[in-house]
Amino acid sequence: xxxxxxxxxxxxxxxGLLGFALIPVLAQQPSAKMGKxxxxxxxxxGAPQTDGTVSLSPDGGRTLKYNFPVSADGEYxxxxxxxxxxxxxxxxxxxxxxxxxxxxxxxxxxxxNVEQNDDMSRPAYLAKMTPEQRKQLExxxxxxxxxxxxxxxxxxxxxxxKMVAQDQSDIDNAAAAAxxxxxxxxxxxxxxxxxxxxxxxxxxxxLTMMTKDTGLMPNQAILWVKLGYAQEGLQKYDDxxxxxxxxxTLESAAKTPQSDVLGVADAGLGEIYARTGKVAxxxxxxxxxxxxxxxxxxxxxxNEAIIFFxxxxxxxxxxxxxxxxxxxxxxxxxxxxxGQGLVQKATVDPTTHRIVLPPGxxxxxxxYLQLAPTGQFAAEVTGILQQAGEKISSSYHAGRx
Numbered sequence: 001x002x003x004x005x006x007x008x009x010x011x012x013x014x015x016g017l018l019g020f021a022l023i024p025v026l027a028q029q030p031s032a033k034m035g036k037x038x039x040x041x042x043x044x045x046g047a048p049q050t051d052g053t054v055s056l057s058p059d060g061g062r063t064l065k066y067n068f069p070v071s072a073d074g075e076y077x078x079x080x081x082x083x084x085x086x087x088x089x090x091x092x093x094x095x096x097x098x099x100x101x102x103x104x105x106x107x108x109x110x111x112x113n114v115e116q117n118d119d120m121s122r123p124a125y126l127a128k129m130t131p132e133q134r135k136q137l138e139x140x141x142x143x144x145x146x147x148x149x150x151x152x153x154x155x156x157x158x159x160x161x162k163m164v165a166q167d168q169s170d171i172d173n174a175a176a177a178a179x180x181x182x183x184x185x186x187x188x189x190x191x192x193x194x195x196x197x198x199x200x201x202x203x204x205x206x207l208t209m210m211t212k213d214t215g216l217m218p219n220q221a222i223l224w225v226k227l228g229y230a231q232e233g234l235q236k237y238d239d240x241x242x243x244x245x246x247x248x249t250l251e252s253a254a255k256t257p258q259s260d261v262l263g264v265a266d267a268g269l270g271e272i273y274a275r276t277g278k279v280a281x282x283x284x285x286x287x288x289x290x291x292x293x294x295x296x297x298x299x300x301x302x303n304e305a306i307i308f309f310x311x312x313x314x315x316x317x318x319x320x321x322x323x324x325x326x327x328x329x330x331x332x333x334x335x336x337x338x339g340q341g342l343v344q345k346a347t348v349d350p351t352t353h354r355i356v357l358p359p360g361x362x363x364x365x366x367x368y369l370q371l372a373p374t375g376q377f378a379a380e381v382t383g384i385l386q387q388a389g390e391k392i393s394s395s396y397h398a399g400r401x
Contacts, residue, residue: 048074
């Protein structure tokens with residue numbers, strides 16, 4: 001019934017590291033007496049560096065003979081001959097002749113594995129920073145802490161949105177689930193009651209989650225859309241209107257508004273107005289939905305006509321169906337809905353006892369049969385046209401009644 005939408009947030013990368021003198025890199029020299037070195041490079045915030053190179057220098061940094069790339073997780077590994085080295089770390093953008101960090105006295109033994117991390121959050125490294133660099137680092141740590149906290153919330157929200165999507169699917173399939181659970185001997189009333197029970201439970205689940213989540217992150221429009229959906233399903237219409245309007249306000253103010261979020265929120269408002277007899281407001285909301293998300297315009301306008309049909313508002317039903325035809329002229333249901341709304345004004349000729357259809361009714365029914373000659377309502381439509389003495393094309397093949 002509603003789209004699912006999902007939310008994601010990433011952490012900012014660290015920046016502003018130090019630089020020291022460096023002699024150009026020389027070619028790597030292989031040796032039979034090799035040892036392995038491995039570890040992780042951490043920036044001053046304590047987060048892994050995502051690229052760069054770790055090199056080993058046998059002469060205190062004057063020459064770099066062994067070079068190992070740093071992975072996206074900050075890890076590196078490689079082999080070098082037994083000896084004592086200075087470990088050098090450089091970023092891809094580090095200027096020639098400069099380094100980001102160095103650690104002296106790294107010993108590698110033949111046939112042995114040596115773990116050596118380069119943790120630039122260590123006091124010795126931080127002490128080399130300028131006051132401006134320390135200020136930048138504190139700002140970065142503060143931003144990273146806020147982003148990490150937000151990521152925890154985002155993870156929770158994404159999990160809840162996934163559960164909401166499943167609840168919405170369960171709501172859409174509630175009637176089938178009710179019939180299956182009650183068995184073949186269940187009456188229509190029993191199935192209807194069970195269906196309502198399933199839907200109410202699911203709507204309440206969504207209401208609980210989205211009430212919590214809009215409190216955790218009130219600036220996310222999609223959360224207000226889902227909250228409005230639950231409130232609407234529980235017929236808390238005033239609350240739902242407030243939630244949908246909040247979603248529209250937030251999304252409209254976004255740098256790049258999401259058309260589908262706006263479309264669903266406007267359609268939600270339209271449905272509430274249609275169910276509460278506010279025809280003008282319903283038409284305006286559904287028009288806004290169609291404008292915001294043209295890909296769903298035909299579907300939402302058809303839904304408007306269906307809701308007016310459910311509410312017994314024939315005039316509004318016909319008007320909505322005619323608007324839907326402008327967007328999707330090949331949808332047979334909207335012609336049936338137009339004809340079904342118009343036929344409410346049919347009369348009976350006292351002489352012939354035939355049904356006298358109002359203007360446009362027969363045309364709408366014929367169009368339905370043209371598009372869906374064996375459709376769900378073909379037999380009903382054929383019967384009405386026959387009772388009115390209207391000519392029916394021989395190409396129509398209505399099913400048995």
